[in-house]
Amino acid sequence: MLDIQKIRADFPILSQKVNGKPLVYFDNGATSQKPQVVIDAIAKYYQEINANIHRGVHTLSQLATDAYEVSRAKAQNHINAKFLHEVLFTSGTTFGINLVANGFASILKPGDEVLVSALEHHSNIVPWQMLCEKTGATLKVIPMNEKGELIISEYDKLLSPKTKIVTVNHISNALGTINPIKYMIDKAHEVGAAILIDGAQAVPHLKPDVQALDCDFYVFSGHKMCGPTGTGILYGKEAWLNKFPPYQGGGEMIKEVTFEKTTYADLPHKFEAGTPNIAGGIVLGTAIDYMNEIGFENIQKQELELLDYATKRLLEIDGLKIYGTSNLKTSVISFNIEGIHPYDIGTIIDKLGIAVRTGHHCAQPIMNFFNIPGTIRASFSFYNTKEEIDRMVDAVKKAQIMLS
Numbered sequence: 001m002l003d004i005q006k007i008r009a010d011f012p013i014l015s016q017k018v019n020g021k022p023l024v025y026f027d028n029g030a031t032s033q034k035p036q037v038v039i040d041a042i043a044k045y046y047q048e049i050n051a052n053i054h055r056g057v058h059t060l061s062q063l064a065t066d067a068y069e070v071s072r073a074k075a076q077n078h079i080n081a082k083f084l085h086e087v088l089f090t091s092g093t094t095f096g097i098n099l100v101a102n103g104f105a106s107i108l109k110p111g112d113e114v115l116v117s118a119l120e121h122h123s124n125i126v127p128w129q130m131l132c133e134k135t136g137a138t139l140k141v142i143p144m145n146e147k148g149e150l151i152i153s154e155y156d157k158l159l160s161p162k163t164k165i166v167t168v169n170h171i172s173n174a175l176g177t178i179n180p181i182k183y184m185i186d187k188a189h190e191v192g193a194a195i196l197i198d199g200a201q202a203v204p205h206l207k208p209d210v211q212a213l214d215c216d217f218y219v220f221s222g223h224k225m226c227g228p229t230g231t232g233i234l235y236g237k238e239a240w241l242n243k244f245p246p247y248q249g250g251g252e253m254i255k256e257v258t259f260e261k262t263t264y265a266d267l268p269h270k271f272e273a274g275t276p277n278i279a280g281g282i283v284l285g286t287a288i289d290y291m292n293e294i295g296f297e298n299i300q301k302q303e304l305e306l307l308d309y310a311t312k313r314l315l316e317i318d319g320l321k322i323y324g325t326s327n328l329k330t331s332v333i334s335f336n337i338e339g340i341h342p343y344d345i346g347t348i349i350d351k352l353g354i355a356v357r358t359g360h361h362c363a364q365p366i367m368n369f370f371n372i373p374g375t376i377r378a379s380f381s382f383y384n385t386k387e388e389i390d391r392m393v394d395a396v397k398k399a400q401i402m403l404s
C-alpha cells in the first residue's frame with residue numbers, strides 16, 4: 001500500500017494554492033509534477049558538474065559525460081533494451097517520431113503504405129503525413145469504435161505486403177484506451193512491416209519491455225513520468241537505426257569531417273548532433289529511479305482505484321457522458337456535460353483550484369469521430385486522492401448549475 005500523504009510530500013507544487021484554493025492537479029496526461037529529488041538533481045547538476053559532454057578531457061566534462069551515460073543505461077534497463085546504443089536521448093516523443101519518420105523517407109516508395117491508428121495524438125499523425133507527401137506512400141487509418149477501441153479485425157484486413165510501417169500509441173492520451181500492442185506488433189511483423197509504439201502515455205503507468213514486445217521503435221517523453229521537460233527516449237532496433245541516415249548534422253555525430261566527405265559516428269551518437277539537454281538527460285535517470293522506487297504495481301493499483309472512484313462519482317452528474325469506455329483503460333476520464341462547452345466548465349473549475357485539460361487534446365480526429373469540439377479530461381497520477389476527486393465532482397456540479 002502506498003502512503004499517499006508521504007508521496008504527496010515529495011511534490012512541493014501539490015501543497016500550493018491556485019486561485020486561492022488548494023491545487024487539485026488532474027492534468028497529468030499533459031505533464032506530471034516533479035518530486036523534490038528531481039528538482040534537486042537539476043540544481044545539483046548545475047552547481048557541481050556542469051560541463052559539455054563527450055568533449056573535454058577535463059574532470060567536469062568527464063563527470064557530466066559519465067552521469068549522462070549512466071542515465072542512458074538506466075533508461076536501457078528500464079525498458080529492457082538489448083543494447084545501450086539502441087537507446088537515444090531525444091527532446092521528447094515528438095522528436096522521436098519525427099526522427100523515425102525521417103528515417104523511412106529514404107526507404108518508402110510510391111505505393112507503399114503507412115498505417116496509423118484513429119486514436120493518435122497529432123504528433124503521431126502529422127510526421128507520417130509529411131512522410132507520405134514526400135515519398136508518395138499512402139497513409140491508411142486503423143478505425144476505432146464507439147468505446148474508443150481500435151477495431152482490430154479492420155487492422156488485420158489493412159495489413160498487407162504493401163504495409164511498411166505501422167504506428168500506434170500504447171495508451172491513448174485523449175481517452176485512456178490501452179491498445180493491444182503485442183498483438184499488433186506480431187501481426188505487423190507477419191507482413192514484414194516495422195512498428196512504432198508511441199509510449200508517451202504509457203510510461204507514467206507501466207514499465208514497457210521492448211524485447212518482450214519485440215517492437216521496432218518505442219518512444220516516450222520524460223516530462224510525463226516525473227522527469228524534466230525537453231527530455232525523452234527513442235528506442236530503436238539496431239538494424240533499423242543503422243539503416244537510417246542521420247536526422248541532423250552537426251557536432252558529436254561525426255567520425256571525420258572534410259569538405260569532400262563526412263563519415264558518421266556509430267550509434268547512438270549518429271543521432272545525437274549538437275549539445276543535448278545534458279541536465280535533463282541526467283535527471284531523467286533520477287525520475288526513472290523515483291518511479292521504480294514507488295513501484296509500478298503500486299502506481300497501477302492506486303490509479304485504477306482513482307479511475308473507478310472518479311468514474312462512479314462523475315456518472316452521478318446528470319447529462320454527463322464519458323468518452324472512452326473500454327475495459328482496458330488507464331486513469332484518464334474524458335467527459336462532457338450535455339449542452340455545455342467543455343472550455344466553460346474548465347474555466348470555472350480552474351477558479352476553484354482544479355486543473356484539468358479541456359479541448360481536443362491534440363487528437364482532433366477522435367473529436368471528429370464523436371462529433372464534439374473537445375472534452376474535459378481529468379487524468380490521475382499515483383499522487384492524487386479520492387478527496388481531490390470529490391472536490392472536482394463538487395466543482396463540476398457547481399459549474400453545471402452556473403452554466404445551465
Ligand code: PMP
Nearest residue numbers: 092093094121123169173200221
Ligand atoms: N503522443 C502522445 C500519446 C501524447 O500524449 C503526447 C503528449 N501529449 C505526445 C505524443 C507528444 O509528446 P511531447 O509533446 O512530449 O513530445
